[in-house]
Amino acid sequence: MTLSIAGAAFKKPSALPGFAPTLGFTLFYLSLIVLLPLGALVAKASGLGLGGLWAVAVEPRVLAALKTSFGAALAAASIDVVFGAIVAWTLTRYRFPGRRLVDALVDLPFALPTAVAGISLAALYAPNGWLGAPLAALGVKIAFTRWGILVALTFVGLPFVVRTVQPLIEELDRELEEASATLGRIALPPLVPGLLAGLALAFARGVGEYGSVIFIAGNVAYVSEIAPLVIVVKLEEYDYVGATGVAAIMLGVSFLMLLAINLLHAWSRRGLGHV
Amino acid sequence: MSDAGVPTVLLSPRDVASESAGARAALIAVALGFLTLFLVLPLAIVFSEAFSRGVAAYLTALLDSDARAAIALTLTVAAIVVPLNATFGVAAAWAIAKFDFVGKNLLITLIDLPLSVSPVVAGLVFVLAFGAQGVLWPWAAAHGLHVIFALPGIAMATVFVTFPFVARELIPLMQQLGSAEEEAALTLGATGWKAFVTVTLPNVKWALLYGVLLCNARAMGEFGAVSVVSGHIRGLTNTIPLQVEILYNEYDIVAAFTLASLLALLALVTLAFKTYLEWRFVGAARRRGAG
Numbered sequence: 408m409t410l411s412i413a414g415a416a417f418k419k420p421s422a423l424p425g426f427a428p429t430l431g432f433t434l435f436y437l438s439l440i441v442l443l444p445l446g447a448l449v450a451k452a453s454g455l456g457l458g459g460l461w462a463v464a465v466e467p468r469v470l471a472a473l474k475t476s477f478g479a480a481l482a483a484a485s486i487d488v489v490f491g492a493i494v495a496w497t498l499t500r501y502r503f504p505g506r507r508l509v510d511a512l513v514d515l516p517f518a519l520p521t522a523v524a525g526i527s528l529a530a531l532y533a534p535n536g537w538l539g540a541p542l543a544a545l546g547v548k549i550a551f552t553r554w555g556i557l558v559a560l561t562f563v564g565l566p567f568v569v570r571t572v573q574p575l576i577e578e579l580d581r582e583l584e585e586a587s588a589t590l591g592r593i594a595l596p597p598l599v600p601g602l603l604a605g606l607a608l609a610f611a612r613g614v615g616e617y618g619s620v621i622f623i624a625g626n627v628a629y630v631s632e633i634a635p636l637v638i639v640v641k642l643e644e645y646d647y648v649g650a651t652g653v654a655a656i657m658l659g660v661s662f663l664m665l666l667a668i669n670l671l672h673a674w675s676r677r678g679l680g681h682v
Numbered sequence: 683m684s685d686a687g688v689p690t691v692l693l694s695p696r697d698v699a700s701e702s703a704g705a706r707a708a709l710i711a712v713a714l715g716f717l718t719l720f721l722v723l724p725l726a727i728v729f730s731e732a733f734s735r736g737v738a739a740y741l742t743a744l745l746d747s748d749a750r751a752a753i754a755l756t757l758t759v760a761a762i763v764v765p766l767n768a769t770f771g772v773a774a775a776w777a778i779a780k781f782d783f784v785g786k787n788l789l790i791t792l793i794d795l796p797l798s799v800s801p802v803v804a805g806l807v808f809v810l811a812f813g814a815q816g817v818l819w820p821w822a823a824a825h826g827l828h829v830i831f832a833l834p835g836i837a838m839a840t841v842f843v844t845f846p847f848v849a850r851e852l853i854p855l856m857q858q859l860g861s862a863e864e865e866a867a868l869t870l871g872a873t874g875w876k877a878f879v880t881v882t883l884p885n886v887k888w889a890l891l892y893g894v895l896l897c898n899a900r901a902m903g904e905f906g907a908v909s910v911v912s913g914h915i916r917g918l919t920n921t922i923p924l925q926v927e928i929l930y931n932e933y934d935i936v937a938a939f940t941l942a943s944l945l946a947l948l949a950l951v952t953l954a955f956k957t958y959l960e961w962r963f964v965g966a967a968r969r970r971g972a973g
Binding site for chain 1: 709714717719725728731774782783792798800801803806807808817838845865873878896924927930945948949954
């Protein structure tokens with residue numbers, strides 16, 4: 408970002424005051440609220456050792472839940488990439504009545520509390536619900552099955568894809584000022600890193616999601632139980648070691664996803680520069 | 683990652699399209715159909731269910747004593763959490779946007795970290811620290827401090843979950859604005875604090891307000907983390923989302939959606955404010971572009 412000279416000081420000189428107190432407070436607050444509690448979890452988990460963590464991970468119920476969480480999050484993120492790209496393209500490039508309203512609504516899953524999303528999706532897709540009833544007539548059951556998890560995670564992940572891709576389409580638009588860009592041919596390749604970043608963000612959010620899922624999922628062990636719910640169940644059974652183990656595995660995945668997302672963002676910015 | 687929010691605020695869509703009219707209509711239809719299915723219907727059913735037995739039933743559910751206790755607790759938690767995270771956001775944005783130092787990108791990543799942690803894991807870390815087997819349990823017990831299954835635990839978990847919201851709005855904007863104006867104010871003899879209050883704050887007040895509003899909406903609506911630390915004690919440690927869960931599980935659907943409608947309304951106000959800001963910023967950017 409900035410030119411750094413070898414052996415340069417920790418901070419570049421500046422005329423502005425307030426560096427030490429603001430950075431000091433930032434680091435203190437960050438340590439107190441985020442790093443120490445997470446560190447305590449990691450310390451407790453490392454007490455289990457790698458063997459202990461592995462033993463927790465391969466417990467049949469935990470393994471099934473991890474597979475469900477990761478599988479559903481990946482499937483939902485993929486759906487979000489397809490429809491999120493179409494939504495972003497439509498909102499950025501076309502003008503139609505109500506466009507601004509629709510654009511504002513895209514952030515709804517960010518703003519709507521997960522428990523509210525959970526009960527409304529469950530009510531919608533329940534066998535007597537607005538969507539559940541016609542689907543039930545066709546013999547399709549969504550609520551209280553694994554499909555419910557997919558619906559909830561698709562809802563939660565959508566804005567991540569749209570908001571990641573939207574500025575890239577706008578930028579692309581400017582760079583291809585005169586060229587005829589259509590979604591399929593010219594525009595898609597430069598958007599790939601952005602779409603992958605959106606996928607990773609939606610996936611990362613989906614893996615850890617709890618509130619919107621548990622109301623619609625049915626929560627049957629080995630079938631429709633997500634990993635965060637297993638942590639809650641273990642806590643209720645006072646199995647602190649098991650809960651810590653599952654949490655440590657999920658935290659490890661979060662770190663990897665964060666790393667991947669940062670790399671993808673860097674790639675997508677560089678990628679656009681070469682268009 | 684942290685600058686993803688700004689461009690959407692500042693960009694204005696233009697009507698440039700080379701697809702055929704048919705393709706365009708098809709894409710718009712797919713987009714609107716998907717959004718209706720996944721966004722409009724879930725929002726509509728909240729209010730439809732809440733008022734399904736009429737206004738009287740809605741008001742009865744709202745004025746129930748457990749509901750009022752949940753609303754009071756939620757407001758209390760937000761009143762603790764939002765000022766803390768707003769103060770942090772301003773301090774972090776000043777340090778990060780106004781100065782160059784080693785490890786800045788790592789710091790930004792760490793500030794965003796709580797967003798990638800599952801809310802349940804966020805709740806768990808506080809149970810592990812302050813629960814009956816936790817490392818800080820002896821200390822808390824010696825001081826008669828009830829953290830888990832009490833207000834402090836709920837507030838801590840909520841602070842964690844809403845940690846980056848104000849900082850994320852301020853950092854990219856303040857980085858973009860630079861520090862020339864503040865330096866000018868200092869040259870004219872202003873103190874650092876005066877430069878912050880008279881120059882920086884007016885420049886970032888809308889982003890700050892939006893960050894505060896977003897932090898507030900998340901604080902009032904947090905479910906997973908709070909659910910783990912709260913213990914679900916009716917009338918005592920139930921926030922609005924936890925009360926919604928209990929009512930829903932008891933098949934008191936009208937009451938559950940009545941309380942849920944409060945949070946949905948808060949979400950709509952937050953989105954409306956964001957849209958207003960975008961309209962304002964896009965308008966300002968256009969005027970600057972024209973001038």
